[in-house]
Amino acid sequence: MLRRLIGFAVTLLLAAAVIFLLLDLLPGDPARFILGINASAEAVAALRTQLGLDAPAHERFLGWVWGMLHGDFGVSVTQRAPVAALIAERLAVTLPLTLIAMAISMAVGLPIGILAARRRGKATDTALMVLAQTGVAIPNFWFGMLLTLLFAVTLRWLPPGGFTPWQEDGWAALRGLIMPGLALALPQASILARVMRTALVDVTGQDFIRTARAKGMTLGEAVWRHGVRNAFLPVLTILGLQFAFLIAGTIIVENVFYLPGLGRLIFTAISERDLVLVRGATIVLVLAVTLTMLLVDLAYGLVDPRLRERRA
Amino acid sequence: MSWRHLTRHPSLTIGLAMTLVFALTGLASLVWTPYPIGDIAIARRFLAPGGPHWLGTDHLGRDLFSLVMSGTLTSFVIAALAVAIGIGIGVPMGLAAAAWGGPVEWVVLRISDLTFAFPAVIVAILITTLSGPGALNAIVAIGVFNIPVFARVARGGALSIATLDFVAAARLAGLGKAAIALKHLLPNILSLVIVQGTIQLSLGILAEAGLSYIGLGTQPPATSLGLMLRDAQSLFLIHPWLSLVPGLTIVAIVIALNLAGDGLRDALDPRLRREGLSHGAG
Numbered sequence: 151m152l153r154r155l156i157g158f159a160v161t162l163l164l165a166a167a168v169i170f171l172l173l174d175l176l177p178g179d180p181a182r183f184i185l186g187i188n189a190s191a192e193a194v195a196a197l198r199t200q201l202g203l204d205a206p207a208h209e210r211f212l213g214w215v216w217g218m219l220h221g222d223f224g225v226s227v228t229q230r231a232p233v234a235a236l237i238a239e240r241l242a243v244t245l246p247l248t249l250i251a252m253a254i255s256m257a258v259g260l261p262i263g264i265l266a267a268r269r270r271g272k273a274t275d276t277a278l279m280v281l282a283q284t285g286v287a288i289p290n291f292w293f294g295m296l297l298t299l300l301f302a303v304t305l306r307w308l309p310p311g312g313f314t315p316w317q318e319d320g321w322a323a324l325r326g327l328i329m330p331g332l333a334l335a336l337p338q339a340s341i342l343a344r345v346m347r348t349a350l351v352d353v354t355g356q357d358f359i360r361t362a363r364a365k366g367m368t369l370g371e372a373v374w375r376h377g378v379r380n381a382f383l384p385v386l387t388i389l390g391l392q393f394a395f396l397i398a399g400t401i402i403v404e405n406v407f408y409l410p411g412l413g414r415l416i417f418t419a420i421s422e423r424d425l426v427l428v429r430g431a432t433i434v435l436v437l438a439v440t441l442t443m444l445l446v447d448l449a450y451g452l453v454d455p456r457l458r459e460r461r462a
Numbered sequence: 463m464s465w466r467h468l469t470r471h472p473s474l475t476i477g478l479a480m481t482l483v484f485a486l487t488g489l490a491s492l493v494w495t496p497y498p499i500g501d502i503a504i505a506r507r508f509l510a511p512g513g514p515h516w517l518g519t520d521h522l523g524r525d526l527f528s529l530v531m532s533g534t535l536t537s538f539v540i541a542a543l544a545v546a547i548g549i550g551i552g553v554p555m556g557l558a559a560a561a562w563g564g565p566v567e568w569v570v571l572r573i574s575d576l577t578f579a580f581p582a583v584i585v586a587i588l589i590t591t592l593s594g595p596g597a598l599n600a601i602v603a604i605g606v607f608n609i610p611v612f613a614r615v616a617r618g619g620a621l622s623i624a625t626l627d628f629v630a631a632a633r634l635a636g637l638g639k640a641a642i643a644l645k646h647l648l649p650n651i652l653s654l655v656i657v658q659g660t661i662q663l664s665l666g667i668l669a670e671a672g673l674s675y676i677g678l679g680t681q682p683p684a685t686s687l688g689l690m691l692r693d694a695q696s697l698f699l700i701h702p703w704l705s706l707v708p709g710l711t712i713v714a715i716v717i718a719l720n721l722a723g724d725g726l727r728d729a730l731d732p733r734l735r736r737e738g739l740s741h742g743a744g
Contacts, residue, residue, distance in 0.1 A: 402672045
C-alpha cells in the first residue's frame with residue numbers, strides 16, 4: 151500500500167520533470183517562443199522576468215511543483231488568468247463527460263459480456279461478439295458524427311453540439327453530454343463486453359463453480375454468486391485503463407460537439423503558444439491517468455480479499 | 463504457419479486477406495491512382511459516386527477513391543512505424559527486465575509506468591506545441607504509447623519461459639544472461655510479439671485517425687484517413703458521404719487487423735486465448 155503510494159508519487163514527479171524538460175528547456179527561450187521572432191528584446195526581457203525565467207532551471211522546476219502542491223499552476227500569459235481556474239472551469243465539462251461515458255460503457259458492456267458468456271457457443275454469443283468486434287473498430291469521434299446525423303439532424307432529439315453551463319440549466323448541460331458520452335462509450339463498451347465474457351468463461355471452468363453446482367446450485371446461480379465477483383478482477387484492470395483512454399478520448403470527441411472542455415482549452419493554448427497553460431493542462435491529464443491506475447490497484451484489495459493480506 | 467493453419471482458422475484467413483487487400487491498395491497508390499490526389503477541380507466537386515469517379519469527389523473536386531488509396535497508405539505507414547518503435551524499444555526492455563530482474567526490472571517497470579501516464583494524445587500535444595503538427599508527431603506519439611505495451615508483453619512472456627528446464631540447462635552450460643535472453647527467450651516470445659503487433663497496428667490506425675482529425679497528425683498536402691475526416695467535418699451535415707467513405711474504410715481495416723490478430727493468436731498458441739492482450743489506445 152505504502153509502496154504503491156510512493157510509486158505513484160515518483161511516477162508523477164518524473165512525469166512533471168518530462169513535461170518541464172520538454173516545454174521549458176527545449177524551446178530555448180520560452181519567452182521568445184511565446185512572443186515570436188518579431189518581438190523586441192525589451193518585451194522578451196520583461197516577459198522573462200514575469201515568467202520567473204531568470205532563475206536557474208532546477209529552482210523553476212521545484213517552484214512549479216511546489217506551487218502545484220498548493221493549487222497554484224501559474225498564470226496564463228494569453229488568457230491573463232490563473233491556469234488552475236481556467237482548467238477547473240473546463241474540467242466541469244470534461245470530467246462529467248468522462249464519467250457519463252464510463253457509466254454508459256459499463257451499463258452496456260458488462261451485461262452484454264455476461265449474456266454472451268451464459269450463451270457461450272450459441273447464436274446469441276456469436277452475434278454479440280460480432281457486434282463487439284465491430285464496436286472496437288469504430289473511431290469514437292466518427293461515431294459521434296454519425297450520432298449527430300441521427301439524433302440531432304434526422305430525429306431532432308438532442309442538440310448537435312455546444313454546451314449550456316451547468317449553473318444556467320443543468321438539464322440542458324446534461325443533454326449536451328449524452329451524444330458525446332455515447333460516442334466515447336461505444337468502443338469501451340465493446341472491449342468491456344469481450345473482457346467480461348472471457349473472464350466469466352474462464353471462471354466457469356473453475357473448481358469452486360463445480361463445488362457450488364454439487365451443492366445443488368444451478369449453473370446460473372453459481373456463476374452469479376461466485377463467478378461474477380471472481381471475473382471482476384480482469385474487468386477492473388480494463389476499467390482502469392479505459393478511464394485513462396476516455397480522458398484522452400474526450401480531447402478528440404469534444405471537437406466533434408464543440409464542447410468547451412479541457413481539449414479545446416489545450417488547442418487554444420497550443421495555437422497561442424501559451425506554454426504555461428499547456429504545461430498545466432497536460433500535467434492535470436497525466437495526474438488523472440496516474441491517479442486512476444492507483445485507485446484501480448487499491449480497489450483490487452476491496453474486490454479480492456486474498457490480495458489484501460499479500461499487500462499489507 | 464502453413465496452409466493447414468489458414469484453413470483451420472477462418473478468421474485468420476479472412477483477416478489476413480482483407481488486410482492484404484487494403485495494404486496492397488495503399489501501396490498501389492504510390493505508382494497509380496485513378497486521378498492525381500492533388501488534382502483540384504472546383505467544377506467537379508461533390509460529384510455522386512458512380513461514373514468516372516467511383517466514389518465521387520470531395521469539396522475540392524478531388525477523386526475520393528484516389529484519396530482513400532493514398533490515405534490508407536499513410537495510415538498504415540504511421541501505425542507500422544509506431545509499432546516498430548514499440549517493438550524496437552519495448553521488447554529489449556521487457557527481455558532485460560526478465561533476464562536480469564532486480565534493479566533492472568524495477569527501472570524498466572518504472573519507465574513503463576511513466577510512459578503509461580502519457581496517452582498518445584498528450585505526447586502529440588507536447589510535440590505539437592514545440593514543433594508544430596505533422597505526421598512525425600503521430601508516429602512518435604503512438605510509438606511512445608506502444609513501448610510499455612510491448613515491454614509488458616515481452617517481460618510477461620519471457621518470465622513464463624525463464625522457469626523452463628531448457629533455460630536452466632542453458633544457464634548451466636555457461637551462457638550469460640544476454641545470450642539466454644537473445645537465443646532462448648526472444649525466439650519463444652516472438653509469437654506473442656507478433657500477435658500484439660497486429661493489435662497495436664489496428665489501434666495505431668485508430669489513433670492516427672484521431673490525431674489527424676484534431677489537427678495534430680498528418681498535414682496537407684499529404685492525406686490520411688483521419689485527415690479526410692477532418693476535411694469532411696464542416697460539410698458533414700450536407701455531404702455525409704464524404705465522412706462515410708474514410709470512416710468505413712477505417713472500420714474495415716481495423717476489423718481486418720483484429721480478425722487477423724485473433725486468428726494468429728489462436729493459430730500460433732492456443733494457450734493464449736485470452737482477452738488480456740487487447741486494450742485501447744488514446
